[in-house]
Amino acid sequence: MSEPLNDQAMKDKKREQQFTQTAYDLLDGRHHGAIHVPIYQNSLFAFNSYEQFEEAGKELLSHHVYSRGNNPTVQHLERKLADLEQAESAKCFASGMAAITSAILSVVEEGDHIVCVRQAYGPTREFLGSYLARFNVETTFIDGSTIDHWREAVRPNTKLLYLESPTSMLFQLQDLRQCAAFARSIGAISIIDNTWATPCFQNPLALGIDLVVHSLTKYIG
Numbered sequence: 001m002s003e004p005l006n007d008q009a010m011k012d013k014k015r016e017q018q019f020t021q022t023a024y025d026l027l028d029g030r031h032h033g034a035i036h037v038p039i040y041q042n043s044l045f046a047f048n049s050y051e052q053f054e055e056a057g058k059e060l061l062s063h064h065v066y067s068r069g070n071n072p073t074v075q076h077l078e079r080k081l082a083d084l085e086q087a088e089s090a091k092c093f094a095s096g097m098a099a100i101t102s103a104i105l106s107v108v109e110e111g112d113h114i115v116c117v118r119q120a121y122g123p124t125r126e127f128l129g130s131y132l133a134r135f136n137v138e139t140t141f142i143d144g145s146t147i148d149h150w151r152e153a154v155r156p157n158t159k160l161l162y163l164e165s166p167t168s169m170l171f172q173l174q175d176l177r178q179c180a181a182f183a184r185s186i187g188a189i190s191i192i193d194n195t196w197a198t199p200c201f202q203n204p205l206a207l208g209i210d211l212v213v214h215s216l217t218k219y220i221g
């Protein structure tokens with residue numbers, strides 16, 4: 001049994017804690033009962049020991065180490081979005097374009113071919129047509145309103161069918177179920193930008209699409 005602390009020792013201990021206590025120590029896992037998940041604005045998270053930090057590094061997705069990777073507020077949003085889209089999981093980025101380019105880059109490599117709707121969001125077309133072309137990834141832009149357009153555009157090296165339905169500006173539609181089934185039949189991945197419809201009106205994953213991307217500053221927000 002340790003000796004009870006006298007008044008001065010108690011004060012010193014408290015003072016010491018004021019310096020050493022971190023947000024991590026204070027976190028009770030329920031965000032102190034806050035009704036809404038608070039906005040965590042920190043970049044780094046502290047650990048009680050170096051060993052704990054090392055363990056966390058082995059499984060970054062289930063720990064909070066650095067906010068660009070995993071942040072409690074963003075993680076909450078990701079869970080909500082996954083539920084709304086009936087998805088296994090979701091990943092948030094700093095912008096819709098960051099989500100779109102990351103999704104596309106996760107699928108293609110040098111020498112691959114992409115088929116994309118002509119009326120997709122402008123910067124997406126720019127990324128596909130100009131940036132990816134520099135890395136020998138070619139994109140064919142099509143109307144996409146009938147499955148025949150997709151059938152005619154694919155090549156043996158087509159890796160990705162990129163949809164946006166309704167499209168930007170003209171609100172043209174694609175048949176999601178048919179496109180998803182066709183992509184699967186040729187061993188390609190299908191991605192859709194679901195920004196316009198939102199999961200309130202359209203659940204692309206339930207129709208067989210592989211990946212859904214959003215710009216959260218639009219209707220869903």
Ligand SMILES: Cc1ncc(COP(=O)(O)O)c(C=O)c1O
Pocket residue numbers: 095096097098121168193195196214215216217218
């Ligand atoms: C359909 C669509 N997709 C993607 C984006 C890009 O999103 P962000 O501006 O968040 O990069 C936009 C933005 O207007 C959009 O309208």
